[in-house]
Amino acid sequence: MRLNMKLAQRAGIIAFALWLPLSAIAGEAVPIAEDPVLEQRMIALSEDLRCLVCQNESLAGSRSELAQDLRQEIRDQLRTGKSNDQVIEYLTDRYGDFVLYKPPLKPLTWLLWFGPFVLLVGAGGGFFLYLKRRGERIAGESLSEEEKKRVEALLGNNGNKS
Amino acid sequence: MKRFLIPLGIFIVLVIFLGIGLKLNPREVPSPLIGKPAPDFKLALLSDPSRQMSPADLRGKVWLFNVWASWCGSCRQEHDLLLGLARQGIVPIYGMDYKDQPGDARAVLTRFGNPYVETVIDPDGRTGMNYGVYGVPETYLIDKTGIIRYKHTGPLTQEILDKKILPLAKELQQ
Amino acid sequence: MIPELGHFALILALLIALVQGVLPLVGAARNNQAWMAVARPAARAQFLLVAIAFCALAYSFLTHDFSVVNVTRNSHSRLPEIYRFTATWGSHEGSMLLWTLILGLWTVAVTLFSRHLPDDMVARVIGVMGLVSFGFLLFMLATSNPFLRMPMAMDGSDLNPLLQDPGMVVHPPILYMGYVGFSVAFAFAIAALLSGKLDASWARWSRPWTTSAWAFLTIGIMMGSWWAYYELGWGGWWFWDPVENASLMPWLVGTALIHSLAVTEKRGSFKAWTVFLAIGAFSLSLLGTFLVRSGVLSSVHSFATDPTRGLFILMFLAAVIGSSLLLFAMRASKVGLGGRFALVSRESFLMVNNILLLTATASVLLGTLYPLFLDALGLGKISVGPPYFNSVFIPLVTPLIFLAGVGPLTRWKQVNVPELAHRLKWGFGASVVVALLLPFTQEKWLPMVSLGILLALWIAVTVAISVRARLRTTAGWSANFYGMHLAHLGVAVTVIGVTMVSSYQTERNMRMAVGETVTVQGYTFRFDGVVDVTGPNYTGSRGTLEVSQNGKPFTTLHPEKRIYVASGMPFTESAIDYGFTRDLYTALGERLDDGAWSVRLFHKPFVVWIWIGSVLMALGGFMAITDRRYRAARKLKGGEA
Known part of the structure; x- marks a missing residue:
């Protein structure tokens, strides 16, 4: 156990020694992007945009040349102080709503955006009504069953024969 | 009985839509630029980079704007069609060499023939971006007042030309 | 020959x-x-x-x-x-x-x-x-x-x-075991409709089949997600691509079916509904096949498409599903109502579960097909992607997971609400407090993290209460009971994974020359350059990243970039150090002008929990089908016959 620890320590020291000169020369790597904050904004924005050339990939994920150009364009526009909405407008003016992974809310997409929740409320309400009616029907049925039994009991064996 | 028919009804509607969907191409994106003025540019000519051209120079003419490149394989597919169209002389074709080396583009035109009245150079693709180019070749039909009237993405076919582009061009020329 | x-x-x-x-x-x-x-x-x-x-x-x-x-x-x-x-x-x-x-x-x-x-x-x-x-x-x-x-x-x-990729060896067969497995439940439902004997017995017969198909599908989807994670090179695990949605929809309906089969078998209620779900799960499997192979939607991994194939599958789809739904409409109205139950009862809870699952399915279907609907009506082209699905799916799934905690503690026929509230109040209170406080141990407090932790804790606590209560009774081993709880715990584990990785993931896109280092969340990556490698049918570049933690060497990662001979296309092979509480994910980008490389580095906390949870869900399913009840029924009936 002690031996292992020593070995590990030594390995650590050797690795550290090996690593030290290299790091002293080369130092810290730098981010690809000149402005990491701007880059974050660009990535967040382009994740919700669709790459046009690809089958189904976001602008952020695509390696196609057009996607790279568009990312650069978005970067440039953000750098000049444009808002996210202005950048999105720039893109939809040229490529249409197709580039938006999040379809804008307008009469044509009402069904898309509200449909699931309307359905949920409708199904919930429907289920509640069904339960109420079901309870009444079962109550009715079981009563008549009881009545049947009573009739059977009254008729005795005759009832069973028929 | 009636409420149990609802799923069947929904399903039938779904099948109808899916059937229509089979005929559609999900990859074809209509351009929002149709009916809007062709984006302006001032670009150098491939034939003589010292001269420039802009859409305003073509006011009063109906013209085809064809975006192509020497590296684009499917542009070769429509090349003969364009040459034929140029020979007919119904509508002039102007080209845009998209994200390309001018030398390579000239070599292509020398080797396969030049259907273009003029070709402008868009080396960094910025003008292409303004036109919403996403897959070369792309072809725009622009009317006398500089409005984009039609756009086709991908290689042109004889059918598209005969059924869509030429009738529309003739109508616009009147 | x-x-x-x-x-x-x-x-x-x-x-x-x-x-x-x-x-x-x-x-x-x-x-x-x-x-x-x-x-x-x-x-x-x-x-x-x-x-x-x-x-x-x-x-x-x-x-x-x-x-x-x-x-x-x-x-x-x-x-x-x-x-x-x-x-x-x-x-x-x-x-x-x-x-x-x-x-x-x-x-x-x-x-x-x-x-x-x-x-x-x-x-x-x-x-x-x-x-x-x-x-x-x-x-x-x-x-x-x-x-x-x-x-x-x-x-x-x-x-x-x-x-x-090794994923190709197991992923498609297992996924298909799931898809196709729903055909058994479907066949049982159709057989019951044809015979007119829509009693509880068909539910009991088809339950183990449905559960095993569901478990296979769970594993299949989980593998597809994991495969996309390590193969596509940017560490996403779910993209809401039509192909993924095509597998998620039958899974959601299958999940609903498992729950409603329980009601139909035990209580004889919701018979028509259960039959409908059995038809629905398999129909959505078929619909998925159509969507992937007909080319009506554009997806990352669709097959080469051909309109005649699409037309054929569509006609087949119409024939199978259409006739099934017609049969359903003709027979379902004659089905009896089953046992009586109160407004608040396990029956109702399971039905609310079904409503939520079906609404979630409908929203996935709507989002997947909406671009097609608009296009078919000539109303323009739109895209529906992850932002839509996330914003619709999460609000639907949150109450569902909450119910997964309460549901198993409820009684059939009627729930004594005050008693239930009394049993749960401490567990719920503790979950809320811990969920509010725990994110403070991370870099920043986020409401979504608290919500995720709350849901996961809630399930864990309720499972503990339920198991403890059962151990106190004389009831013996029940594979069905423990299988269900294992599957619910799996949901909790997956929720933790999803919550943590989507909230606390760190991504670095670095330019790295040989010998340069970058530190991400306490791990220092040193880039030791790239060597050329030659595979059987590709050539490529293999990078070396020495990872150390607190100055001590930790591991070595070798992300690759490959060019396959036949296609000439570049592909990235990520290198991942998997860990229980975090993955270190690296991918090689492009060679930059001066010999440096662009390197993508991710720290993904708890990401494996997503798949561990899915495996637990599937194991719970497989466990449930070993229940003695199904075997006992077989012996008894075998003896009679």
Whole structure:
């Protein structure tokens, strides 16, 4: 156990020694992007945009040349102080709503955006009504069953024969 | 009985839509630029980079704007069609060499023939971006007042030309 | 010769599938024992023939038979042997063959484990599965023959590099086990509708089948997600791509079906609804096949498309689902109501679960098809992507997961609400407090993290309460009971994974020269350069990243960038250090001008929990089907017969 620890320590020291000169020369790597904050904004924005050339990939994920150009364009526009909405407008003016992974809310997409929740409320309400009616029907049925039994009991064996 | 028919009804509607969907191409994106003025540019000519051209120079003419490149394989597919169209002389074709080396583009035109009245150079693709180019070749039909009237993405076919582009061009020329 | 043999076997299988589909069904309708008895041998013979065809295709791939179109398009002389074998199902044609093979496998399983069932039920179930198989075999022979010949080619155009991965060995077969497995539940439902005996017994018979298909589908989806995670190179694990949605929809309906089967079996309620779900789960499997193979939607991993194929599948889809729904409409109205229960009861809880699951399914379907709807009506093209699905799906799933905690503690017929609240108040309070405080240990407090932790803790706490209560009673081992709780715990584990990785992931996109370092969340990555590597059918660059923690060496990662010979396309192979509480994910980007490389580094906290949770869910499912109840029923009925 002690031996292992020593070995590990030594390995650590050797690795550290090996690593030290290299790091002293080369130092810290730098981010690809000149402005990491701007880059974050660009990535967040382009994740919700669709790459046009690809089958189904976001602008952020695509390696196609057009996607790279568009990312650069978005970067440039953000750098000049444009808002996210202005950048999105720039893109939809040229490529249409197709580039938006999040379809804008307008009469044509009402069904898309509200449909699931309307359905949920409708199904919930429907289920509640069904339960109420079901309870009444079962109550009715079981009563008549009881009545049947009573009739059977009254008729005795005759009832069973028929 | 009636409420149990609802799923069947929904399903039938779904099948109808899916059937229509089979005929559609999900990859074809209509351009929002149709009916809007062709984006302006001032670009150098491939034939003589010292001269420039802009859409305003073509006011009063109906013209085809064809975006192509020497590296684009499917542009070769429509090349003969364009040459034929140029020979007919119904509508002039102007080209845009998209994200390309001018030398390579000239070599292509020398080797396969030049259907273009003029070709402008868009080396960094910025003008292409303004036109919403996403897959070369792309072809725009622009009317006398500089409005984009039609756009086709991908290689042109004889059918598209005969059924869509030429009738529309003739109508616009009147 | 061998491909012709395979082709011939497929034709014979088609004929036998027709016999298997027609005679038993007619026999069951006319009470003709001899005709019904055809079902089992026909199903087995059909499976054997499809297996022969499958082996013939695999043989053609393994022996480089480049006179077969399918082999030429999806293989290459330098493709390693294991991928030549998996290429058998790498193409559209081959995957249809795998699909049919697995359908045969499930049918044979039905012939083996159905001794306790009435003869007419077995005949109908196997008959329905025979008709489904007939449709697929006809589809293959008419539009997608995997054995089509051509003049001998020099070499093949290679299997898609994304598919040259160990994931390809297991992912498609298991996923198809799930998809196709729902055909058994479907066949049971149709058989019950045909016979008119829509009682609780069909629910009991089809329960283990449904649960095992669901468990396979869970594993299949989980593997697909994991595969996308390490293979696509940017560490996403779910993209809401149409292909993923196509697998998620049957899974959601299958989940609903498992729960509603429980009500139908135990209490005799919701019979028509359960039948409807059984039809729905398999219908969505078929719909998924259509969406992936017809080209109506554009997706990352769709097959080469062909409109005639799309039309054929659509007609098949319309015939199978349309006739099933028509039969449902005709018979379902005559179904009895089942046992009485109060407004607040386990029955109601399970139904609310079903409503939420079905609404979630509907929203996935709506989002997937909405672009198609608008396009078909000429109203323009739009895209519906992750932002839509996340914003609709999460609000629907949150109450669902909350119910997964309460549900198992509720009683059938009527819930004593004050008593239940009393049992749960401490657990709930503790969950809320811990969920609010725990995120403070992380870099920043986020409401979504608290919500995720709350849901996961809530399930864990309720499972503990439920198990403790059971251990105090005299009730013995119940695979069904513990399987259910294991599956619910799996949901909790997955929720933790999803919450943590989507909130606290760190991504760095670095420019790294040899010897340069970058530190991400306490891990220091040193780039030690790139060497050229040559694989069997690719060339590439292999990077070395030395990872150290607190100055101590930790691990070495080798992300690669490959160019496959046949396609010439570049592909990234990420390198990942998996860990229980975090993954270190690295991918090599491009070589930059001065010899440095762009390198993507991710720290992904708890990401493996997503898949661990899915495995627990599936294990819970597999555990539940070993329940003695199903075996006991078999013995009892076997004894009677």
